[in-house]
Amino acid sequence: MNNNGQPTAIIIFGVSGDLAGRKVLPSIYHLLKDGFLPSKLRVIGTTRQKLSKEDLLKTIELCVLETDKVCDPVVLKKFNSIFEVINFDPSAKDDYEKLKKHLKELEERDKVCFNRLFYLSIPPQIYMPIVRSLGESGLAKGCIEHQKGVSRLLVEKPFGYDLKSAKALIKQTDKYFKEEQIFRIDHYLAKETAQNILTFRQRNPLFNDTWNNRQIRRISVRALEKIGIEGRVNFYENVGALRDLVQSHLLQLMALTTMDLPSDIYSSKSIHQEKIRLLNSVSLQKLNKSSLIRGQYESYKREVGNPHTTTETYVKLTLNIKSKRWSGVPIVLETGKALSKKMTTVTVEFSKDIDEKSNELTIRIQPDEGIDIKLFVKKPGFDNQVQPVMMDFSYYQAFSNQAHPDAYERVIIDAIRGDQSLFASSREVIRSWQILQPVIDRWQNSSDDLVIYKNDSLGPISQDLVN
DSSP states (O other), X not given: OOOOOSOEEEEEETTTSHHIIIIIHHHHHHHHHHTOSOSSEEEEEEESSOOOHXXXXXXXXXXXXXXXXXXXXXXXXXXXXXXXXXXXXXXXHHHHHHHHHHHHHHHHHHTSOOEEEEEEOSOGGGHHHHHHHHHHTTGGGOSGGGXXXXXXXXXXXXXXXXXXXXXXXXXXXXXXXXXXXXXXOOGGGGSHHHHHHHXXXXXXXXXXXXXXXXXXXXXXXXXXXXXXXXXXXXXXXXXXXXXIIIIIIIHHHHHHHHSOOOSOTTOHHHHHHHHHHHHTTEEEOOOSTTTEEEEEETTHHHHHTOTTOOOOSEEEEEEEEOSTTTTTOOEEEEEESSBSOOEEEEEEEEEEOTTSOEEEEEEEEESSOEEEEEEEEEOSSSSOOEEEEEEEEEHHHHTTTSOOOOHHHHHHHHHHHTOOTTSBOXXXXXXXXXXXXXXXXXXHHOOTTEEEEOTTBSSSOOOOSOO
């Protein structure tokens, strides 16, 4: 498949960083190999380091997404022809003028007008100086010389540090980029299973008609990891589990699961309208030990070299949705590091029967993407005994002959197309921080509730949030 879309220049700030090497560049290579990128494409990596393209590529497993992990020499040659690395100081205004001039020269050479996709693969605390300089230099306006071509901004989470900083960040960004130009990445939403949540709900009346508080008793959204912080000391000490996963991934997955179905599930505008309507109805349960738990894995203090740190690596909290559909149904969000299992799931527990048994629907976001349904059947024999059985659907088994795009491939393609369906809007970001700000305030004032849990365990020992 060849996507002869609008000519595009992807400018990656921080191309020598970990994220660009592990995710962004391999995704671009793979999309190029499969023919999903515009036929007219340029990829420009910027870095403070005096680093050549050849030196950079020696440090990267560019073909990690290939089945055999081996690069196709023809595609590799093509990748090299469109990719370049330039020395760039984000704090130097002259460098933005040089970049602007360079893009213009490439456009004149290729006789095209590029859409410009600025990918900020950098720490969030240095976003704003770059955004400001992109705006002040005129790069945010796109290829205005030819009266066509747009500039788009692709940024990684977290989007702010709390409600106040998120509002300030959005206000400043809005000075230079319009809302339709801004793409805030939540790679969980780009995973196949997450994308299928709305389709599953709409196209299966068996579940759609029972998607309410009359049939559902609890919904749980979990993102559990076996790994710890893996050397990301500076990042994690300034962020923690609440900001890293709950404010973005878990609230977004919860919104997709519980919002009213949009009039068009493939319309970005319709999806965001229903999502913000849902988020506006969300509130925290009363903050106590049964509805809010934070923990820290045992070796964390040693790993970060700070015996006094209170940064949480585990969070479990309960939300309420004030709506006719969901009134009385607790929504449990849970995330943690250094646990005994790795999984990201959405579990819907249906109402109990006369024997206190409950059907469960589990959407597996990762790993082994798929859907489980727990049912109850009579055991063989003369006694009327019942036992649970699982109906299991696996994406990889069902679609073994079809490609499964990596989440970052989908992020890049949608940003090139200008499709914002899988990206968080400004209103959603602010509302997410509003929901969680009381937790942030509580934890800033006291660390008495921090529970230390053993590595490779189930997390802090506590009762279920809901009995």
